[in-house]
Amino acid sequence: MYNIVNKFTIFFITGFLLFALPLRAIGQEKEKWNDANSLYAQGNYSEALQQYLLLEEAGYVSWPLYFNIANGYFKVQNYGHSILYYERALKLNPSGKDIRVNLSYAKQFTVDKIDRIPEFILTTWIRDLNYMFTSDYWAIISIVLFIIVALLLLNFRYGPNAHIRKISFFLSMVSLLFAIIFTLFAWNQKNAFNRENSAIVMNAVSTVRNSPDNSGSTLFILHEGAKLEIIEQLGEWKRIELTDGRQGWIAAADIEII
């Protein structure tokens, strides 16, 4: 009997620890987060930044964390890292208005002004629409639409009269179309997130060469904070493209992937 009680106690304590430890850890992080926020409020930006970075090192990911790290970097005038973290926050929360405002402000402190190839207006609209909500939202909306499609189809088959059946068929087809579009939106965002093909220049001055070695002739020079797309990798070099269409090779160490 005593043995059984003992076993139960051990079982209970182990169970408690298993559940309680992560909770306690989260509690600690919350505290750190609040500490860092108050340090920032006092204007002790570098200290606050250290705290935020500790949280990031602990493996935590969230867009407010990245946003605050970026703000910290901005305040200590490290604009390259600031832009990197704004971009990372934007990746997690594409519709974040604060992030966009701060990112465009931080970009004013960078040297390079790279033109964009003018894009077909419809493409821009569709992308803006796509990034109005996060991937998760789109997935949920599409699932709700799938349910509606199913109900309408049932109504179409077993509706009380021809008129209602006609309407429900039409509506079900429209909903199906939207459900597919939204699913594509969700898929596209997830894909874009996992692709890891955007990067920010971290070096104050980096040269872009026309071949992946140091002897290649210099095509152009990028400064800290410039954004670029990675096309391919070869050893320690990455082939990159700017938004204005120019391409070249840059040392992998000079850039940081968003």
Place this chain on the structure above:
Amino acid sequence: MRYIENFVKTMYLKRVFLFTLFFIFVSVAVAQTTFSAQAPRVVEVGETFRLVFTTNGEPSSFDPPSITGLDVLAGPTSSTMSSIQDINGKRTESFQVSYTYILQAHSEGKFTVPAASVVVDGKSYSSSAVTIEVVKTNSGKVQDPNEQESATVTNNDIFMKISISKGSVVVGEYFTATIKLYTKVPVAGFEDVRFPSFNGFWSQEIGSAQNIDFVRENVDGKIYNSALLKKYILLPQQSGTLTIDAAELVCQVQIRAGKSASRSIFDDFFDSYQTVRKRVSSRPVTVKVDPLPLGAPASFKGAVGSFTMKGRLLTDSINANEALSLIIDINGTGNINLIEAPKPEFPASFECYDTKITDNTNKESGGVSGNKQFEYPLIARAPGDYSIAPVLFTYYDITKKQYITLSTKEFVVKVGNATGINASSNNGLSLGVTRQAVRSITDDIRYIQTGRLSLKRGNVFFFASATYFVVLALIIFFFVLLEKFLSKRVQRNRDIAGVRNRRANKVAKARLKTAGQLLKEGLYSSFYEELHRAILGYTSDKLNLSLSDMSRDKIEESLILRNVKEDNIHQLLSLIEQCEYARYAPDPGGDNMDKNYSKALDLISSMEL
């Protein structure tokens, strides 16, 4: 001396007679008297050299220095020089007296010749002490002709060096870089001169010499003639290890032509020289530039050095719409030429115009020391008592290795009401309340996120996750389930209708049979009741309508849908009507009963529904 005296005397006489003609002589400015000592800085043991004391005044006595450690071979011998120059009618006169010693060093070491003094016009002037370094013989064969027999010049004979005053600095900390040429051979000229570009630095050349003077200098125990080519003030603009590129130039070196076979006295006397081009380049120099420490206050704008700040208002009490100026003076050494204007915060009713910057930095020093003045012109637009917050200026102190923030006092301004002239004048300033857009005073990033922190480890997408697929599968599952259920129900409903349809004739016939019996018995109302029931039951079974749903319109509609002949529909409907009528209103004659009975039989058999 005598010559000068005579010269002046004759001048004087001439002036007496031709006063106007030689008026210019009177106006010759008397130069300030100087007295200086000159000697080579480095000599070798056994070498004879000169030590010359020079003054431009006419000395009445010379107090020679006591020379120890060096042998005085001759001297002091005095010489006087005077010259008059007339260039385009501008006449300059110079006069010089010098005392020359011929000295010889007999041992190595550093020897200091103390100051000598002269008395000129009753005033005593003393020269500065001269230090002469004596090095070993044969080390520097500056004038050894045997050494220069070969027509080559080695890198030991001539080289260039960039020396920097500090090897490790922080961003923005200034230091000097000096480019010097060292040579043991005579140099006739330079060509193809290339100085470093100083990538990563802000550079400023200082004290550029018009002509190049060679000075003797001891380099590792050897005597070289050295010349200062360039001197720069450098301010590193970025951190890291920065490299100053090599300086390069081509020297035209004069070397003696090879020894002739017969060494006559003329050969010795008329040396034949030959000019050789020699490319000389310095070694690149690296400078370690550390970044400034983190945690700079917001008012830090890159100033490095040591500074003081003073601020003042030109007036502290004005009337509205009048101008005043805030003046900030920054003094000190460091990158003062690069410092930005501090940004004072003015009350919103003050209009601030473009800052006027007066740069009083010392040009000789390359702009690293001096004073910079910032003047902020202001116009007060509304009366009241205002205070301008202290102006902050932060710099990084190199010696203390920390950021130091200077602050002015708080400025208080009393702004009175607009005076009559200003208030009544309507040129430019409107008098009423002017509406204006809300101005952004400063632009800054938005504040950090403080609220929700949805900390996650890794980013998980709902899309294409297990849950997502389970939900999709559930939707399909329930769809199929509902579809099955509904289709079964419809099947069953259809069966009920089929049974009713199939049994309709039979039921109707049975009812008609009963009706026929009632007809025979002559039971008028019962007959019609049974007939009515037979027809209605038949229609409802055939059309799959419930009895409660039966109405004239509904029956007509359903029959039309089933393509029943219009004639039949009319007959059926009129029959139903007659039955209804006969049931409730007693019929006077029974003759219609037979007719209706046979009509009903006809209809039921002919209407193939």
